[in-house]
Amino acid sequence: MKNQEISNIFYEIADLLEIKGEMPFKVRAYRRAAQRIETLEDDIEEIYREGKLREIPGIGEALAKKIGEIIETGKLEYLEKLRREIPKSIVGLMSIPGLGPKKTAVLYKKLGIESIEELKKAAEQGKLRDLDGFGEVTERNILRGIEMLQRSMGRVLLSIAFEDGSHLVDYLKKNSDALNISIAGSLRRMKETIGDIDILVSSLKPESIMDFFVKYQDVDQILVKGSTKTSVVLRDGLQVDLRVVKPESFGAALQYFTGSKEHNIQIRNLAIKRGLKVNEYGVFEKDSDKYVAGKTEEEVYKTLGLQYIEPEMRENRGEIELAQKNKLPHIVGYDDIKGDFHIHSQWSDGTASIEEIARYGKKLGYEFVGIADHSASLKVARGLSEERVMKKIEEIRRIQEKVDIKIFAATECDIKPDGSLDYSNSILKEFDYVYAAIHTKFKMSRKEMTERIIKAMENEYVTFLAHPTGRLIGRRDAYEVDVERLVDVARENNVFLEINAFPDRLDLNDIYAKMAKERGVKMVIGTDSHSLDHMRFIKFGIAVARRGWLEKGDVLNTYSLKDIEKALSR
């Protein structure tokens, strides 16, 4: 798959052209194409061989030719030429808040600055303030921006932003001038990592809201403060943008600030074709500026001739076209989940007893919980010997008599380097279901790793594949593995692929989940909980499923207990 590689090249070209001062629309054309290729479901090499590149929206004659050159020769002369003109490292300067292409170009041309370190030095020496368009304040802001960047390195896990966001919404509710309050932005779309938190409030007294907001106990510094937009940085380094609009604009503003950017550009183009104009204040007739809609999001989409699109789907991956035809999938809801398949107990490395887990599951409104402890060889996690695991199953059957919720006796069984499983089949058959999982020897070749996992999935007792790619967000890349083949083998062997809901896993991710669904594979959501508190992570797994367009039928957790047991007895 060269998709990501080609996409990255186009993103880089866009950055370089922007610094060069090239026409903005040309830059945008490259970015649009890069984004399109990045989210393409098919292999771009295949599309190229079939001569169908031009059928991809945003790819014209020139870009098709460049894609061909990359596929045939492995490089692109045009990019090489740009790199000779502009050092690649100065693209990195644009990640500093307040520095865009224009100022970056001035820094390079006038002072020869190529790296963040050089920029920091120049700013500290007061060399920036005399440049055109710069001043003392800009110089200070750049230093502050560098410090912030180096401290937070950009993005945080969804779970962290979700906590902060929920607390802030609760806080804002205490101000009676706030009429409607909602999370917006990537947090509302439940992306796996979040750059900053967007919150939207409707009110007739915006100043009151803004004054109240900046007094929030966790605010560390105020970046900007106006009557419609205020930005602060919290003590944990996360930036929060608050917007306040009038009630009649709340829906339009929520739509606008939820994004994604690409989704919104499509929406606006669609509006123009219908003689309308969409902005954060509402939908207007283009000629007369007459207000048509904007109080609710539903109203905005309806006015544009669209079905309502769930926030998690707004990534411009084809949802707008489907909404036009009234053919959006009915994606799984946060209340559709009847239980959690992946929980660790005290028997291995969890902190709660089986009975505590069962009672807590009941409290969450579940119909079942699945206890899936580690297998023998995973000694660091107190994996269970064959002898102890039989005792555990006995205990589960005993506790089952006492509680009003189904407890599945399961295991997260290690896949050994040769693809065999850590328990013998005579033990595996005793479980209600078996997760197979990789926890050791991550660095194998793509071919070896793929074969290893396939061999495990072909074991007749393996029902689920846990965290299929092994990535840990921000800490460890996925192991080298052919996910497409895993998906196909899963279908052939009736294996369910896990969407692991633990915040730094979210594995499968949304893109793979969507692909698995399209190829007819069913999935399970498991939290990988090691304490009762972790069980609330289920929502992040559901979010991945929703972002992957999964419907109830695609997710085993939504089935009735009877149907689950039927699906597990094969």
Add this chain to the structure above:
DNA sequence: GCCGTTTTCGGCCCGACTGTTTTCAGTCG
């Protein structure tokens, strides 16, 4: 550089805030 329900040329999403200006460019989302 792409694209076509006015167009094969002339458009291309749009508004707020800041800093450096003295009417606006740059940046951001």
